[in-house]
Amino acid sequence: MKKALGLFVVLALGSAAQAATLTINCFSNLNEPIEAAIPMWKKLHPDVDIKVNTLNYGDHHNALTTALATGSGAGDVACVEIGFVAKFGESGGLEDLTKSPYSAKQYQNLITGYAWAQASNPDGGMFVFPVDIAPGTLFYRDDILKKAGVSTASLTKSWESYIDAGKKIKAATGAYLLHNAGFIARAYVRANIAAGESLYFDAKGNPVLNSARFVKAAQLAKAARDAKIDANVGEWSPEWTDGLNKGKIATQPFGAWFEGTMHGVVPETSGKWRAADLPGKSYATWGGSFLAVPKQSKQKDLAWEFIKFYALNKDVQLNSFKAISALPSLKAAQNSPLMRQPVEFLGGQTTARTMWVRAANNTRPFDANKYDAVADDAFGAALTKILNDGADIKGALDEAQALVERRVKRGN
Amino acid sequence: MTTTTKKEIQRKSFNWNTFQKDAAPYVFVSPFFILFAIFGLLPIVFSLVLAFSSWNSAAGLSTMKFVGLSNFTYVLAEPEFRTTIYNTLWIAIVSGLPQHMVAIPLAYILHTQVKRFKHFFTAAFLVPYVTSTVAIAIVISVLFSEQRGIVNQFLLWLNDFPILGSIIPDKDGENYIKWTFDRNYTKPLLCILIFWRYFGYNTVLYLAGLQTISSDIYEAAEVDGASRIQQFWYITLPLLRPIAYFATIGTVVGNLNLFDEVLILLSGPPAGGQDHSGETIGYYLYYNAFIANDMGAAAAVAWLLFILVLIITVLTNLAFGRSANSTEA
Numbered sequence: 034m035k036k037a038l039g040l041f042v043v044l045a046l047g048s049a050a051q052a053a054t055l056t057i058n059c060f061s062n063l064n065e066p067i068e069a070a071i072p073m074w075k076k077l078h079p080d081v082d083i084k085v086n087t088l089n090y091g092d093h094h095n096a097l098t099t100a101l102a103t104g105s106g107a108g109d110v111a112c113v114e115i116g117f118v119a120k121f122g123e124s125g126g127l128e129d130l131t132k133s134p135y136s137a138k139q140y141q142n143l144i145t146g147y148a149w150a151q152a153s154n155p156d157g158g159m160f161v162f163p164v165d166i167a168p169g170t171l172f173y174r175d176d177i178l179k180k181a182g183v184s185t186a187s188l189t190k191s192w193e194s195y196i197d198a199g200k201k202i203k204a205a206t207g208a209y210l211l212h213n214a215g216f217i218a219r220a221y222v223r224a225n226i227a228a229g230e231s232l233y234f235d236a237k238g239n240p241v242l243n244s245a246r247f248v249k250a251a252q253l254a255k256a257a258r259d260a261k262i263d264a265n266v267g268e269w270s271p272e273w274t275d276g277l278n279k280g281k282i283a284t285q286p287f288g289a290w291f292e293g294t295m296h297g298v299v300p301e302t303s304g305k306w307r308a309a310d311l312p313g314k315s316y317a318t319w320g321g322s323f324l325a326v327p328k329q330s331k332q333k334d335l336a337w338e339f340i341k342f343y344a345l346n347k348d349v350q351l352n353s354f355k356a357i358s359a360l361p362s363l364k365a366a367q368n369s370p371l372m373r374q375p376v377e378f379l380g381g382q383t384t385a386r387t388m389w390v391r392a393a394n395n396t397r398p399f400d401a402n403k404y405d406a407v408a409d410d411a412f413g414a415a416l417t418k419i420l421n422d423g424a425d426i427k428g429a430l431d432e433a434q435a436l437v438e439r440r441v442k443r444g445n
Numbered sequence: 446m447t448t449t450t451k452k453e454i455q456r457k458s459f460n461w462n463t464f465q466k467d468a469a470p471y472v473f474v475s476p477f478f479i480l481f482a483i484f485g486l487l488p489i490v491f492s493l494v495l496a497f498s499s500w501n502s503a504a505g506l507s508t509m510k511f512v513g514l515s516n517f518t519y520v521l522a523e524p525e526f527r528t529t530i531y532n533t534l535w536i537a538i539v540s541g542l543p544q545h546m547v548a549i550p551l552a553y554i555l556h557t558q559v560k561r562f563k564h565f566f567t568a569a570f571l572v573p574y575v576t577s578t579v580a581i582a583i584v585i586s587v588l589f590s591e592q593r594g595i596v597n598q599f600l601l602w603l604n605d606f607p608i609l610g611s612i613i614p615d616k617d618g619e620n621y622i623k624w625t626f627d628r629n630y631t632k633p634l635l636c637i638l639i640f641w642r643y644f645g646y647n648t649v650l651y652l653a654g655l656q657t658i659s660s661d662i663y664e665a666a667e668v669d670g671a672s673r674i675q676q677f678w679y680i681t682l683p684l685l686r687p688i689a690y691f692a693t694i695g696t697v698v699g700n701l702n703l704f705d706e707v708l709i710l711l712s713g714p715p716a717g718g719q720d721h722s723g724e725t726i727g728y729y730l731y732y733n734a735f736i737a738n739d740m741g742a743a744a745a746v747a748w749l750l751f752i753l754v755l756i757i758t759v760l761t762n763l764a765f766g767r768s769a770n771s772t773e774a
Contacts, residue, residue: 125505414720443499
């Protein structure tokens, strides 16, 4: 009897001291590197389990909105993609990581500058912590360029030379320069943000959709459309992947993470692609992920412990990089020999990763704005009108500007 | 039957058994009212309050502020809202009417002509209705895909025929129809999807209605020498009126609330089709709530949509006349 009682006490104590579980709510495919880091975490914290709840990109952020509104269900750590940083950052539902006990400012020098800026609010608060970065780059098909006799230098010298190269490629090989002319405009506005401006807004938060930057962007896009060098299909559509697969599309401007995505989308083209800086040696950011501690989390200390483990540990960051090719935001990890290794998908190009790291560290920091999604939608609609309906550039951009101004004025 | 006055209750001492007997019915029906209050009434009241407030949803309830009618004035002044009303009504009519024009004769044929396999056909017609919207939208997007879709390939193939070739202009395959993008095709595409999805459900409804019509009437008509078409026109159609009323109201309300088909099929870019050409009020509501993060405007759209549904339902009611209500289905 005594034995049994003793066993009972041991069991009871055991269960009381049983592993805590840290819940991480995430979107795909950021869940993959996080899951890949769990074994490393377990070595440091054998008593803390990690549960990753994954939804797709849109659903996760909608669910996080609802969870923050209702005060439950946001998890202990929440993943936030750059498109939602401003929305959640200004909401007040997340912990300010610059404050005690987090005091995140001490880690600022360790992190890529622009990613830190993206995570910070204009008033100095910081509600998300950068975990991976996404410098913009230009992927191109080496075989198609060679066939057309176009050099990389002439492809990327300037935005105008990019379009000229497109004309040569189309004439010589029949391949389109890129999937959609509108993407030139999107890349251009990303790569040429003036000091004090963000992607779509000025320092005071007013939209700048009809400024010179956007007019030039639309003009470039229109020049490409008029030259019939774009396939006029949407990204992520079956026609797009088909075009990339069959060599009907010669280049693809995107975030560096697209190298990882291509493994799944167009595996047969492995070895044929290369990466270069965006035209005109311009640097841009195209994505990026962050982690946050929701105020409703019951295990904030542990959650912060995990964020530090994930974002500030060189080995973990490199492990994540191996999982989905999302570049580390931690500078120490960017200097790793892994970054100088040849990339098989890019035909063994050894300079790609270092080029991306350099691009990321040359990107001018700018804030995220909570109306970015609205402005992005309005700009997309304006581009469609200009490219497909032959609408006047200034008129279409003025219309987009007015639409976003009305939203901003409401100040929700 | 005994009646108990208030005074008698007061005089009577409390009796557990009587109480149990009196209270039992309320206890048994209470789950519905409790669930309805939580999941039905509360959201309705909340959305009404929200329609007159501004609210940063990600910041919790404390940020809700009363703003009067400004959500409504904002939404009503937005050109996009007017576009979505036009789109919604267009889609509701173009996809709604053919459903019934096909479903009634089809149900009649099933009822009168098909003896064997009737249940098989009924089930087959219902399959699109019971399948999830996501699956349906994916099937449609594959069929209508710009370059690989079987529909565009079929149109291209038709070009080989001498007469059809002149009607279908695309001869080289360069200008495939961009079903999910081009403003001329997004609404028709949605209508095709909705028609395919719901005509079977309506057929089954009408079939059920036909089965309630007594065969005596047809026999009497036959004795009087009425032809099959006369029977359909003068007996079947008038007696189907209550069912037609029910089915039409279902179509009207369903089509005005159209959302998930748009979200999945026209996810873009641009979302909602070129120049908002396929954007419905339901999608505009979602856009306000989750993309623009403007919950107040979204709630205002919801109530405006409710008013629109109410008006059109009343109009449908008037179109069917009072007899539809008074006749028992």
